[in-house]
Amino acid sequence: MAHRLVVYTVLTGDVHALGDPFPPGCDGFDRVCFTTDPALRSDAWEVRLFDDHGLDPQRASRRPKCLPHRYLPEHEWSLYVDGRARFVVDPVRILDACAGRGDLVAFRHHRRASAHDEAEEVIRRGYDDERRVREQMDAYRAAGFPDDAGLFAGTMLLRRHHAPEVAAFGDAWYEHVLRYSRRDQLSFGFVAWRRRLAPAAFDGTLRANAYIEWPVVAETERVPADFDPEVYAWLNPQVARSGLSPRRHWVEQGRQQGLRYRRPPRELNRLANKYRSDKGDLYFNAHAYADIYEHYFAELRGKPIRLLEVGLLRHDVQARNPDGPYAEAPSLQMWREYFESATLVGLDIADFSAVPTILDCTIVRGNVENPDDLARAADAAGGPLDVVIDDASHASHHQQQVLAGLFGQVRAGGLFIVEDLHYQPKALEKAGIPKTRDILAAWAQGRVLPSDYLDAKAQAAMLEQVESVRLFDSFDRFGGKLRTDALAVIRKKSGLLGRLRRML
Numbered sequence: 062m063a064h065r066l067v068v069y070t071v072l073t074g075d076v077h078a079l080g081d082p083f084p085p086g087c088d089g090f091d092r093v094c095f096t097t098d099p100a101l102r103s104d105a106w107e108v109r110l111f112d113d114h115g116l117d118p119q120r121a122s123r124r125p126k127c128l129p130h131r132y133l134p135e136h137e138w139s140l141y142v143d144g145r146a147r148f149v150v151d152p153v154r155i156l157d158a159c160a161g162r163g164d165l166v167a168f169r170h171h172r173r174a175s176a177h178d179e180a181e182e183v184i185r186r187g188y189d190d191e192r193r194v195r196e197q198m199d200a201y202r203a204a205g206f207p208d209d210a211g212l213f214a215g216t217m218l219l220r221r222h223h224a225p226e227v228a229a230f231g232d233a234w235y236e237h238v239l240r241y242s243r244r245d246q247l248s249f250g251f252v253a254w255r256r257r258l259a260p261a262a263f264d265g266t267l268r269a270n271a272y273i274e275w276p277v278v279a280e281t282e283r284v285p286a287d288f289d290p291e292v293y294a295w296l297n298p299q300v301a302r303s304g305l306s307p308r309r310h311w312v313e314q315g316r317q318q319g320l321r322y323r324r325p326p327r328e329l330n331r332l333a334n335k336y337r338s339d340k341g342d343l344y345f346n347a348h349a350y351a352d353i354y355e356h357y358f359a360e361l362r363g364k365p366i367r368l369l370e371v372g373l374l375r376h377d378v379q380a381r382n383p384d385g386p387y388a389e390a391p392s393l394q395m396w397r398e399y400f401e402s403a404t405l406v407g408l409d410i411a412d413f414s415a416v417p418t419i420l421d422c423t424i425v426r427g428n429v430e431n432p433d434d435l436a437r438a439a440d441a442a443g444g445p446l447d448v449v450i451d452d453a454s455h456a457s458h459h460q461q462q463v464l465a466g467l468f469g470q471v472r473a474g475g476l477f478i479v480e481d482l483h484y485q486p487k488a489l490e491k492a493g494i495p496k497t498r499d500i501l502a503a504w505a506q507g508r509v510l511p512s513d514y515l516d517a518k519a520q521a522a523m524l525e526q527v528e529s530v531r532l533f534d535s536f537d538r539f540g541g542k543l544r545t546d547a548l549a550v551i552r553k554k555s556g557l558l559g560r561l562r563r564m565l
Contacts, residue, residue: 063135066090068152070106070144071125073097074118075308077283081105082147082273089153090140095125095132118308119243126215127235127245129222141218145276145283155272159219162261164227166219167249170212171266176201176250177208180242184331187287187323189242195334195343197241201251210254214267215245216275230258284308285322293322329355332398336391337375340480342536345376349536350480350548357476357550358399358448365402367442369470371429371463372453373409385412392452393422408438409453429459435466445472452480456489460497461514468523474555483535483547498532501549505530528554 068090072079079094083105094106097113111132113121125132129139138160140152159166173179180198184191220227230252237248253260267275290307294300297320300310311322330351333341342349373390393407397420405422407413413424423441427434439446449471451463460479471477482498495512500520503510504527509520535547 064090065136066138066140066153066156067093067129067133067136068140068142069093069095069125069129069133070142071095071122072101072144073113073122075284075306075312077144077278079103079106079144080147080278082142082277084148084151087148087151087153089151090156091136093133097121116239117243120238123235123238123243123245126218127231127238129220130228130231133222137221137223139218139220139222141215141220142273143216143275145278146216146273147275147277148273150272155219159261159263160221163259164221164224165230165253165258166261166263167213168216168263168265168267168270170214170246171268173212175208176206176210176212176247179212179244180247181335183242183244183247184335185326185328187289187326189244191331191334192343194242194244194247197237197247200241204251204255206251206254210250212246213249213253213260213262215249216267217263217273219263226256226258230256281316284311287323289323292324293320296321327352327355329358329395329399332395335398336394337377338391338395339375339537340392340395346535346537346539348480348544348547350533353533353548353550354478361447362400363402365404366400366447367404367406367444368396368400368448368450369406369408369438369442369446369467370396370450370452371408371438371467372451373407373413373424374411379411386415387411387413388415388417390416390420390422390424392450393420393424397422404442406438406441408434429453429463429466432462432466435463439467439470446470446475447472448476448478450478450480454489455481455484455486456491457485457494457497458491458512458514459489461494461500461512464497464523465515465519468526468551471553473526473553474528475553477551477553479549479551481535481547482532482549483544498546498549501530501551502532502546504551505532526553528552 072094073096079101092106094103094108095111096108099110101108111125126141133139138156140155177198180194183189184194222228234248234252237252238245241248263270265271293307293311300307303310330341333351334343337344339345339348340350370392373392375391378387378389390407390413393405396405407422407424408427410428412426416424425438425441427437429435449467451460453459468477479497495510500510500512504524509517509524511517529552531550532546533548535544537544
């Protein structure tokens, strides 16, 4: 006859060994480990095989975790526990202490209080696909899910799982795990909020409580949470010859050999997507310039550089409030998070007076057609500029006016970057002058291409200071077009002081 309480865990995909988490002398409850491994044996658990339905190990493991009412019909209460936990008390005591709090009890997250913040950490650590996670969080925001709704950890869950509202919650929760991120903590709070279910909380925190110790399995003893089996097999051809699954190969050989198992992080692209900048690869035109920026900016990170960006407005921010003032400056927010020690200055013709002071930057309101406004923006940086980025109107004459006004303010060895050379708005573009892209392509060949806004003499003087001009494509494929030579990175020649500065 089944006990009132069942303690259960799930083990799939060779994640780690199955241990005995129970104190000596525990009794009065059943113990079940669900697995997809027919060879798994345990003296501490009743091992039950379950069908993974062709899912990846992470999503397969969430099936019994989310759906105890389907997998454990003979029990009234279930206590799910992560395989890296160890009980410090008899689980029956946990039931006795907490059953009166509600039909669903969990730990509050010990580090974060927002699913949106947790999602950002999931992306940063490479635990799941960024596109899928951001789609999930965008959908939750659109549904009105508040940032301050709280965050629960899925490490231990006490449920009266046949209670109608808990069973319905579990069904909906698992649907979100299938549809969105496999990281179930991201959907737990939203589904509970949407269904008006208020989980109760265990006393203490996940790492300091009277019920369990967690984690007792070291990260070095398990398949990493950011392990990508397809990338691992691609980078390590010996996996295909071994007859082992990528996960099993990593457990038996790859860990000891230090084999690579994931793509390198794209930190600046993550930040661009976080702030919905089209410099990333997800939102709006999705130029994917951020990867190019990171190639050049990685050596500057952590240094007290001076950066000036011309043009700050994002399309949707302007659409919501055409006349301003604007409270969001997405690219400056991205630069601030990437360059924590930088002096940041923005220049825009629009009113950004509502941007929070917490961003710690200076925003100058001005017009790129006015040399005095360009000079004011440069002066606001407090010294020679390390980086100038022109992301303003993209009209050719405006780009050339910014070059004329700010190129001389960039230090030796510094960078001057012009975005969206492939696109000039018809309403602003002047007829009869060369495209800035053509001028910079000429510079790359050591030539000048005179313009009414940048004459041959001025260009020749500027070209004398240029070390290199490189043109990069945009990844924007809207309308099926290829946007070639869309971004220019101009590096000025380094004097001895500049070369030493780049080495520091």
